[in-house]
Amino acid sequence: MLVFILASAMVLAGAVGVIVRANPVHAALSLVLTLFGVAVHFVALGAHFLAAVQVIVYAGAIVVLFLFVIMLLGVDKADDLSIEPFPIQRPLAAVVGVGLAGLVIAAIVRARDRIVEGTPLDSSGDSNIRQLADNLFRDWVFAFEFTSVLLIVAVVGTVVLARRTKPGPTSKAGDE
Amino acid sequence: MIAAAEPTTTYYLILSAVLFSMGTVGVLVRRNPLVIFMCIELMLNAVNLSFVALSARFGNIDGQTAVFFVLVVAAAEVVVGLGIIIAILKRRPGATTDDLADLRG
Numbered sequence: 001m002l003v004f005i006l007a008s009a010m011v012l013a014g015a016v017g018v019i020v021r022a023n024p025v026h027a028a029l030s031l032v033l034t035l036f037g038v039a040v041h042f043v044a045l046g047a048h049f050l051a052a053v054q055v056i057v058y059a060g061a062i063v064v065l066f067l068f069v070i071m072l073l074g075v076d077k078a079d080d081l082s083i084e085p086f087p088i089q090r091p092l093a094a095v096v097g098v099g100l101a102g103l104v105i106a107a108i109v110r111a112r113d114r115i116v117e118g119t120p121l122d123s124s125g126d127s128n129i130r131q132l133a134d135n136l137f138r139d140w141v142f143a144f145e146f147t148s149v150l151l152i153v154a155v156v157g158t159v160v161l162a163r164r165t166k167p168g169p170t171s172k173a174g175d176e
Numbered sequence: 177m178i179a180a181a182e183p184t185t186t187y188y189l190i191l192s193a194v195l196f197s198m199g200t201v202g203v204l205v206r207r208n209p210l211v212i213f214m215c216i217e218l219m220l221n222a223v224n225l226s227f228v229a230l231s232a233r234f235g236n237i238d239g240q241t242a243v244f245f246v247l248v249v250a251a252a253e254v255v256v257g258l259g260i261i262i263a264i265l266k267r268r269p270g271a272t273t274d275d276l277a278d279l280r281g
Contacts, residue, residue: 031217038224045228045229096200097200101194115230118234132244140241147248151251
């Protein structure tokens with residue numbers, strides 16, 4: 001329970017940081033705090049492989065990608081959070097957030113007795129990885145193969161997007 | 177007293193609901209497209225947490241496989257999204273989401 005409280009505090013503090021920090025770099029570092037908190041929860045729940053992947057892929061790759069883009073574009077100066085183009089936007093957003101959380105929590109509390117308890121997963125040693133690999137490569141192997149197609153499409157699409165179009169007589173429509 | 181009790185699945189689901197709502201609020205209030213992307217990551221993580229909590233509760237590894245796929249899709253989504261943001265912000269530095277309300281630049 002102590003682990004749960006500490007990790008939840010990390011998650012929520014990081015989430016608040018992402019929302020309220022004016023500087024995008026600080027927001028990205030708060031996101032790292034949240035991701036580590038979620039990884040701690042994964043370890044506590046016995047999902048050891050996903051905890052490792054969470055740290056490597058999210059905290060390692062995705063946040064570094066965010067920081068790269070922030071540095072590349074030079075948008076690391078703080079946003080002016082006092083500007084509010086729509087005066088009612090923040091109260092409305094708060095109402096939406098509280099309402100969404102309240103609805104979902106009410107549903108969870110109502111349904112908590114109806115969750116059927118299954119046999120607990122074996123999380124000793126490397127059995128979590130064995131079970132996950134067994135499930136992934138036996139039951140979901142087509143979905144797994146399709147993720148490789150998705151990644152190829154994403155990489156090619158990004159290269160096409162980021163390609164610098166040469167100024168020339170043929171590309172007068174693309175350049176402004 | 178409270179430190180002795182084991183956290184139940186309900187606690188994890190409530191934490192996940194709160195995290196998802198905070199991500200929603202972030203998407204609604206922030207105007208920097210990069211920070212909006214980070215808030216979408218918050219929402220994805222909330223869903224991942226509830227997947228893993230229910231996977232542990234049901235004793236079914238399928239939930240963890242779903243989280244694996246969510247991670248892959250999130251990585252692809254961030255790559256494409258950041259590519260689009262770079263393409264937009266190179267042309268219009270300092271643009272916020274309010275300046276980008278029209279598809280035609």
